[in-house]
Amino acid sequence: MQYVPGDDNHKVVLYALSTCGWCARTKQLLTDLGVGFSYVYVDLLRGDDQGIVVREVERWNPRLSFPTIVIDDSKAIVGFREEEIRKAVGA
Amino acid sequence: MVSDKDVDRLVQDLAREAEAGGYHLNPDREFTRGLVRGLLANRERYGYISCPCRLASGNREDDLDIICPCDYRDLDLADYGACYCGLYVTADVEAGVRTPEPVPDRRPSPVERRKKKEENVTVARAPGDLKYPVWRCRVCGYLCARNEPPETCPICRVSRDRFERFV
Numbered sequence: 001m002q003y004v005p006g007d008d009n010h011k012v013v014l015y016a017l018s019t020c021g022w023c024a025r026t027k028q029l030l031t032d033l034g035v036g037f038s039y040v041y042v043d044l045l046r047g048d049d050q051g052i053v054v055r056e057v058e059r060w061n062p063r064l065s066f067p068t069i070v071i072d073d074s075k076a077i078v079g080f081r082e083e084e085i086r087k088a089v090g091a
Numbered sequence: 092m093v094s095d096k097d098v099d100r101l102v103q104d105l106a107r108e109a110e111a112g113g114y115h116l117n118p119d120r121e122f123t124r125g126l127v128r129g130l131l132a133n134r135e136r137y138g139y140i141s142c143p144c145r146l147a148s149g150n151r152e153d154d155l156d157i158i159c160p161c162d163y164r165d166l167d168l169a170d171y172g173a174c175y176c177g178l179y180v181t182a183d184v185e186a187g188v189r190t191p192e193p194v195p196d197r198r199p200s201p202v203e204r205r206k207k208k209e210e211n212v213t214v215a216r217a218p219g220d221l222k223y224p225v226w227r228c229r230v231c232g233y234l235c236a237r238n239e240p241p242e243t244c245p246i247c248r249v250s251r252d253r254f255e256r257f258v
Contacts, residue, residue, distance in 0.1 A: 019129030019143035021122050021177060043146055054146070058201070064146060065196040079193055 006036035014039035015068040022080040023067040093131040115185040144176035162229045227257035
């Protein structure tokens with residue numbers, strides 16, 4: 001997990017793919033909003049490490065699609081849904 | 092590493108093939124270049140250009156449905172004006188008269204895919220009394236009646252292993 005420093009009102013975790021344009025836009029949006037968040041490129045993980053994170057994502061999003069954004073360990077947003085993301089992080 | 096030159100070349104090839112087949116690449120050049128860079132990164136690590144916006148397993152057989160163009164492209168173009176990753180768009184989106192909608196992934200979940208794979212193994216094919224089997228391209232729907240599917244789909248250019256037995 002990498003961390004992008006910023007406003008920590010919410011715990012924000014971004015599960016992304018390094019090759020995906022929508023994941024890139026989501027990461028950029030969170031950065032532009034000044035939100036502190038952790039992110040991981042699931043496609044760059046290998047073997048067991050990837051398996052563990054995949055199961056983590058599947059708990060929130062059984063389709064295992066990306067980006068999956070988990071907010072405060074209680075709510076997941078699937079896809080680059082700009083308005084929903086803004087609302088959830090209170091920006 | 093994927094070079095800018097490789098990206099340029101594949102963008103050009105894909106654009107030419109798309110236009111010849113009545114498809115359109117996303118006119119947002121930078122976004123499209125990013126996706127094509129992702130396709131090339133996937134070719135390097137998996138050996139095939141799987142969708143840059145989906146997690147590939149690395150096993151070609153399990154990933155066949157998400158090798159670009161994916162099995163879901165034409166359905167998503169019809170419903171949302173763009174494919175899932177956004178590489179392909181409809182003519183009206185390309186022309187800027189329509190905004191594409193966010194595309195939810197219609198690929199079945201890992202659990203559903205495993206189930207389907209097991210079913211395909213156990214369900215026997217219905218016997219037909221046709222002279223030839225009919226093959227269907229999973230990407231574009233092209234049908235042909237012959238002993239084996241063609242090496243390359245004459246409509247959308249995908250490889251033989253993207254065909255399924257239809258009748």
